[in-house]
Amino acid sequence: MKYLGIMALVLMVFGCAQKEASVGLSSEDFAFDNNGKTIELYTLKNDNGLVCQLTNFGARVVSLYAPDKNGELADVIVGYGSGKDFVEKPENFYGAVIGRYGNRIGGAAFSIDSVEYQLQKNDGANHLHGGTNGFHRQVWDAEQLSDTEVVFSLVSPDMESAYPGTVSVKVKYQLTAANELKIEYFATTDKKTVLNLTNHSYFNLKDGGRTSINDHVMYLNADYYTPVDGGLIPTGELAAVAGTPFDFTTPTAIGERVEADDEQLKVGGGYDHNWVLNTESDVSTLAAKVVDPESGRVLEVYTNEPGIQFYGGNFINGRTAGKEDIKYDFRSAFCLETQHFPDTPNKPEFPSVIVNPGDEYYSVCIYKFGVEE
Template sequence: MPALQRSNFQKQIGGKQADLFVMRNNKGVEICAMNYGARIVSWLVPDRGGNMEDIVLGYESVQDYIDSKEPYFGAAIGRFGNRIANGKFTLDGVEYTIPINNAPNALHGGPGGFQSIVWDARQVNPATVEFRLLSKDGDQGFPGNLDVTMTYALTDDDELKISYRATTDKPTVINLTHHSFFNLHGAGNGSVNDHILTINADNYTPVSSALIPTGEIASVAGTPMDFRQPTVIGARVDADFEQLKNGAGYDHNWVLKKSGDGLQFAAKITEPKSGRVLEVRTTEPGMQFYGGNFLNASLKGKGGKTYDARTAFCFETQHFPDSPNQKNFPSTVLRPGEIYTQECVYKFYAE
């Protein structure tokens, strides 16, 4: 991107060198990523007329990311995406404590999570970057030395394929995800409440006022959580519905419909004016849809644009929040000798 200067992303942090990497395909789509947080910084995609726009929120320097009150723009999330109730869980009879950073809970792996670490990175080819990290035993309170690799590959079909792999030398829990904040108008170009959303889910996991799952798997039928048919995000976001009040809007995990193994369709979102469309496929059982409710006008990003409330959305493919404390949720336990793998594909096109 012309507005981004590589030198602004080159900095020694914790004894490691941060840097900017560029991925391009043969259609002109371009993604800039940096190894501080294995983070996507910009993502240029065309509208139906071929006009390019950067559709992810972010900043123009690594220092801006370090200083930001919103630490997750574009970042890799780990060791455990989403919330863990009261920052505590028990595994094999041992209780572990994660620092509280979203009172009263631990969010996205704690305050020193993967978003705040410089990963090892290598440019595999002009369209692929591999990020690797060794999260040492006890990091943020989690057990085991966790060896993580995330590969970002931009295809000529305008897909970003994110492949995850991890191993451990001690039993641990893991829930990795990606946290780009999207706006298909372009980053900082107004509300996303006019985007039209489909989520491939009959059920979701309701949360308490502290945004921790109650343990229930609830039907979306007859509620504002039903996106099985294309629906404008803003149509029901302020409805008199307890779950929307708890999250100040949409900030919930949907239980994705699955048919066999492998990549499954999770969601589609369309911005009618530009014609830009994003589709998501994943191997994970859930997806957090977040409507940007907690963004605010104090956040100023690329080009000096303001990132106010509901000017972005996130599709975080994942296991369910607080899974280590919810016996009826799919397990997030990883043991020595096992390999954690998952894949997420974000595909863009215009119609």
């Protein structure tokens, strides 16, 4: 009996190890050549059992396994499951680092010191997310520092995508003991330029995108947002959220007012707007919080950025299969992109995005995971 007991214990431990090893996407599925550069997968794990996987194609988050209120791990990231899919399937910016400019620039142009820079028009008459060859489409250099840290590096040459200055960028991902995915952005330039880096991860805390996120409950620490015109370019106004469907200062289900008779919701097809955070760039102050009541999973967001773009998955259409052949339907995921405001290069009244030679650009976003009963 003693022998059987020991054998049972060994088998149980082995089984647990096998189960832990099976959590996550396959490295073999990400080994893919993209124009002579190899796409790879990197896995981070902390001592609490959280697992985060990233790829050097776009310096993307491709999975994050977080426990529910019963301790069951599940992937909360929506996206593709292989390097080939990320390269060849429709680009939705899943999990990517966005640059040089996260969000939209009106008229696809801006000026610095009276010199105009004409960008690619890849969103109607406007420029979106750095253009079709932005940072999200590039294979970054990568160095895994430890089980919990990886750094991606990229040099963007002068006038790449028509942006001035040679910009050197590093993005460090760290999975902390506090169950945080900490994303730090570092950059320098040799010429005066604009820069606005963000992460475009899509989340569904309940089931990884199998169902709607409209029952997720959200809090945004913001009294104002930036209304947009028909091209989703900010008008320059800071509008009060009080009394509107944009007021999430009291936790509210995402879908509770998304179909309200509101002009801004009609323009955006739902929520696709920038909120002006009350946090005053204090990374220790809560910027946003989302709770899935069914699973109990919680996502908190902290940042030193002045704004956060909440996108409610209005353009997800169910036509393209993602991980596990899931066809993500309308509003089956949300994004919370910490950032400076859209179209800031053309809005001098907004917080500046100018980076000068000698400046050390630094931005941080923390996605913290937890549970509530």
